[in-house]
Amino acid sequence: MTNTNLISGLCPTVTTGEPIAYSFALKDRSDENLPSLAGGRAASESVGDPGWVRFYRGRARELVYDLGEVRKIGGFSAAFLQNGAAGVYTPRRVELLISADGVTYRRAFAVDSKVSPAAKDVSVSVFEAAGGQAFSARYVRFDFECEVHVFASGFAVYPAAEDAVPAAGSALEPPKPDLGYLRAGDTAKNGVIIYCGYWDETMKYPESYVLNTPADLMPYVAYVDRDGKIADTMYDSVYFLSLQSRTPSGGYMCAMHNVEKPNTYRSDWLQFLDNMFAEGYNIDALNTAAGSVKEALGLTDYKVGVHIQLPFPHPSGEDFGGGMRTDTLENRVAVCRWFMEEAVRRFDERNYEHIRLCSFYQGCESVPTAVSDEEEALFAAVNCEAHAMGLKASWIPCYLGTGFARWKELGFDAAYMQPNHMFNKYDAAMLGEFAQSCTRYGLGVELELNYTAVNPGENRDSEIERYYDYLRGGYYYGYIGCDTATYQGAGPGYIYTACYAEDPAVRAIYDNTYLFLKGTLMPGVPRVAATRFERQTDGSYRAALSLEGGSEIFGHDTTFEIVTQGTRGAAVVHDGELIYVPGYTFTGYDKLSVTAVIHGVATEVRTLTLNDVAHFAVQRGIRELNALCDKPKSRAWMTGLSVASAAASLLLLVSGRKNDKHR
Structure with missing residues (x-):
């Protein structure tokens, strides 16, 4: 086996053992210097050494390197830090897996740690496997546990001799089926x-x-x-x-x-x-x-x-x-x-x-x-x-x-x-990831x-919503x-x-x-509610959207969407408000439909009617516009122009409102 490192200069694709994109990944620093993981020597015993690639929680890591072509693999090495006082632990086992297609893997090497997680002394452990069997692969994958902090460096994959006969590697254990949520009952419901x-x-x-x-x-x-x-x-x-x-x-x-x-x-x-x-x-x-x-x-x-x-x-x-x-x-x-x-x-x-x-x-x-x-x-x-x-x-x-x-x-x-x-500034989507782990292991x-949700404070309302994330999650994630x-x-x-x-x-x-x-907290079947359209000084019309019926706590996750636009203007939903801009052919009357989407599930469609005919009947310009549109060809042309111009006006209007907020 030579000292050639087949993965030198390559950046791996990283997969966590459990989904943590909305939680622990926010504190994971491996992206800062991941390409240097296979850059050469092991880092020093100092936790501050920039040579360490820092992984954080997620139960485990899988790091896949694409060699670009099928190569003969003869061994690997990888270094890890042990510093219990800093919460950095050496994995108990490191494995190198091989694959021809990047989908199906087999185990080539497995090396157990010689350092206990309970070790008090700071040390750097190098996991090595070399000699013996050779393996053929285009993709190689490092697997190791990551239950708290794991600091890694000096990853290398070495080629086998050209005349070595590749072995197949050992099959991996088939994945276990998800166990679903715990429903023991006799212990505690x-x-x-x-x-x-x-x-x-x-x-x-x-x-x-x-x-x-x-x-x-x-x-x-x-x-x-x-x-x-x-x-x-x-x-x-x-x-x-x-x-x-x-x-x-x-x-x-x-x-x-x-x-x-x-x-x-x-x-x-x-x-x-x-x-x-x-x-x-x-x-x-x-x-x-x-x-x-x-x-x-x-x-x-x-x-x-x-x-x-x-x-x-x-x-x-x-x-x-x-x-x-x-x-x-x-x-x-x-x-x-x-x-x-x-x-x-x-x-x-x-x-x-x-x-x-x-x-x-x-x-x-x-x-x-x-x-x-x-x-x-x-x-x-x-x-x-x-x-x-x-x-x-x-x-x-x-x-x-x-x-x-x-x-x-x-x-x-x-x-x-x-x-x-409740105690972190995570997005509520982390509960979806949490739910995946619970169902996988039967938890x-x-x-x-x-206390921030029940005692007076400037953040109390948001803290109540953070608690309600748990209750809503029970419905969303089962x-x-x-x-x-x-x-x-x-x-x-x-x-x-x-x-x-x-x-x-x-x-x-x-x-x-x-x-x-009691298992009865449900969103019910809320309906879209809207106030009457109010004419604005800029010529637009606006109506406030809300939900009626169903459990109030599910309104937090609601967005409103337009299903069908009107035929004589254009509309958009902005900050819970429906904004309609009339086009050239608008005569005071139009219809459009909206729906509410609660965590990806749409409610029934509600048709809203804008009726301001009385106002337009006294406008001189409307008679001139109607005269221009008497002929069918002119009417069709003007209707298309009307909707297009309304959409352009609406874009400018909403953009202006957004800019106003940042002034």
């Missing part, structure tokens, strides 16, 4: 997150944030109408999570790998249990609230599901307490088993009538591979412990978080992915409501009716705030969420 846990005087929120009363929880288990009455059920399950993962010792209930002392102790875990099972609060309060709903609605077989967060056992050589340690995988699993058994014991002792324990919830929002190489094994082992107790295991990973696609292999019974749209959907979880803050949360809001716009959040959870 529609759950909501409620926070509890540790509090002290140094925190910026009151103690009530971790002490939820029956009244606090009522608008979650019941749909409370605008008269304050229990009208229906709302969420069927509650996830009790540790607020901000805080503990008395200063450690964290979730995985932290860039913190000096993240580990917790038995006393921290006991405090979490004591708070969850405090008399009159949290789980106890949920039972009381559920009982009230059961009685008010006359339900006989009604119980609300309970899901308890499983604290994270950080690896530590310190004594955990109670004769336990967290220094090995086996010991960490044993600590989790103790907690789960203690939670089940306390739950059973209370003999709750109106709630049932459903699952233990994994509090980490992604598999914390930066902590150790045992984290996937830990997840799988503790989920097996839950199953041995007759319970389920649940998880809500962040958007494309590490391990999200492997949730079933990790032993979870239900997983709901966070879109994180449920998390709804996310932020996840209405699938299993969901809802994040909505703490104290007890923003769904509570919306329920009791005096502002109708905020209260509507609660009502529309209820309709979504």
Whole structure:
């Protein structure tokens, strides 16, 4: 094999493992220097080295190089950076695939990493495969995972000897069929997150944030109408999570790998249990609230599901307490088993009538591979412990978080992915991409409501619309009716705030969420509505367009389109207004038709009539124009000229309005 690089100077075509054009691609910097990826040497250990091509999330990358002609391939090399403190991780495996047509690929080489994602030292790893078999291909494709940041450089593909006999390569696994949205049902159909846990005087929120009363929880288990009455059920399950993962010792209930002392102790875990099972609060309060709903609605077989967060056992050589340690995988699993058994014991002792324990919830929002190489094994082992107790295991990973696609292999019974749209300035179209990933892997959907949508602020209306993106997306992308979880803050949360809001716009959040959870939030069949045409001083006519009927929240995604133009003028829709410019043959009367398009679906066509005959009857010019058009040939000629001149006038008019906006 020679040192000739067959891809030197070529720029690859890049495909992400999951669609991210409207989300993470906005933070991906690979386009800045992608042509240099196959430019030569590996970059240095510095994250600031301009030689690194920076990829960001998307689960994986496929980089295809077109060699221009069929060549014999003898090996490859590729360099990657490991810098866990900066969130940059070396892929666990790099593969080189070959193809004759750029469509069908076979595996030629596969090289596993010698560096763990948990490695603390900064290093550059070079994946190399050379010698042995040769392969024939015009197209070569590099495949590697990209679950957070991946920095790559020094890509090369080397030719094989001229007399080498090409091998066929190994066949790829056939793509798995999409699993559709999660519809587990028995784990949780529609759950909501409620926070509890540790509090002290140094925190910026009151103690009530971790002490939820029956009244606090009522608008979650019941749909409370605008008269304050229990009208229906709302969420069927509650996830009790540790607020901000805080503990008395200063450690964290979730995985932290860039913190000096993240580990917790038995006393921290006991405090979490004591708070969850405090008399009159949290789980106890949920039972009381559920009982009230059961009685008010006359339900006989009604119980609300309970899901308890499983604290994270950080690896530590310190004594955990109670004769336990967290220094090995086996010991960490044993600590989790103790907690789960203690939670089940306390739950059973209370003999709750109106709630049932459903699952233990994994509090980490992604598999914390930066902590150790045992984290996937830990997840799988503790989920097996839950199953041995007759319970389920649940998880809500962040958007494309590490391990999200492997949730079933990790032993979870239900997983709901966070879109994180509420907290980013992404276009709502990202929910379509999010939906594709959910259906591919059988995930449920998390709804996310932020305080910015329910509290006064200059951006409140736009934040309400951002939340409604989730609800509209359920209809557009088909996840209405699938299993969901809802994040909505703490104290007890923003769904509570919306329920009791005096502002109708905020209260509507609660009502529309209820309709979504019940699977009945639909746009209906809205119709185009229009005001009367008003004559303007510039000679044009204008009418405001709107929708009538259907759910109000779907109006946000509406555009109006002209189906047929009038015969004596030209019209255009601009900023929700229909603007009509009459032509030479206009006599005060014309017809045109419009439709409303809601997310690509058109409503029925509405014919609009412009009638200003009375005004034109008193215009001297109209008589002269009619006289000129008496002859059929003249009339046809003038009609064509009329429409053309109106269209030209309309273009100038709309252009002028646009320019006015920028002055």
